[in-house]
Amino acid sequence: MNLTPVKTPKLVSKLFPNYVWSIETDKKDLYLTFDDGPTPEITSWVLDTLKTFNAKATFFCIGKNIEGNPELFQRILEEGHLVGNHTQNHVNGWKTKTPEYMENVLKTENVLASHVPNFKVQQKLFRPPYGQIKPQQGSRILELGYKIIMWDVLSFDWDASVSEQECLNNVISKSKPGSIIVFHDSVKASLNMKYALLLTLEYFSKEGYEFKPLSF
Numbered sequence: 357m358n359l360t361p362v363k364t365p366k367l368v369s370k371l372f373p374n375y376v377w378s379i380e381t382d383k384k385d386l387y388l389t390f391d392d393g394p395t396p397e398i399t400s401w402v403l404d405t406l407k408t409f410n411a412k413a414t415f416f417c418i419g420k421n422i423e424g425n426p427e428l429f430q431r432i433l434e435e436g437h438l439v440g441n442h443t444q445n446h447v448n449g450w451k452t453k454t455p456e457y458m459e460n461v462l463k464t465e466n467v468l469a470s471h472v473p474n475f476k477v478q479q480k481l482f483r484p485p486y487g488q489i490k491p492q493q494g495s496r497i498l499e500l501g502y503k504i505i506m507w508d509v510l511s512f513d514w515d516a517s518v519s520e521q522e523c524l525n526n527v528i529s530k531s532k533p534g535s536i537i538v539f540h541d542s543v544k545a546s547l548n549m550k551y552a553l554l555l556t557l558e559y560f561s562k563e564g565y566e567f568k569p570l571s572f
């Protein structure tokens with residue numbers, strides 16, 4: 357049984373009002389996000405697919421994956437997508453002491469600063485791995501000038517007990533104007549993600565939606 361809901365309950369988002377859960381808009385805009393890359397093969401497939409639909413997205417990258425795949429990372433930027441900090445090696449905030457957590461976040465900030473040409477002028481974005489972060493860690497990250505990006509729609513693409521069709525249904529049934537949708541450009545999630553992403557792009561494009569990067 358899965359305890360994490362597909363749709364973030366209003367109560368949870370109200371408890372953490374300083375975090376971004378969705379974008380307030382009446383326009384048919386959706387915000388696709390991809391966590392855990394860049395990953396060879398998978399991220400290039402995502403980029404090719406987004407391009408076909410003229411869709412833009414935001415990639416929450418793991419610092420060590422940026423260092424391991426700098427060209428792939430550059431391709432994300434060159435194709436007009438945004439990037440954010442997802443820690444250096446996917447640390448769980450609940451299981452990590454705050455000084456250690458912050459060190460990990462800052463390490464990735466340095467990696468981003470050295471790989472993103474205009475890093476200083478773009479809004480700094482952070483997403484906590486597993487969505488698990490202590491309030492104290494959240495405050496410290498906000499103090500560094502980040503926006504902390506959560507979500508209102510989880511695809512469950514990484515979950516092997518979720519079928520491709522269920523993953524797609526999660527996204528199609530829960531998304532509304534301004535939704536922030538979580539996918540993963542990781543090997544683990546690729547089977548469900550590839551299926552659901554393609555059909556999500558097809559479905560919402562036909563409905564007149566546009567896919568945008570998270571800009572503030």
Ligand SMILES: [Zn+2]
Binds near residue numbers: 485
């Ligand atoms: Zn992650």
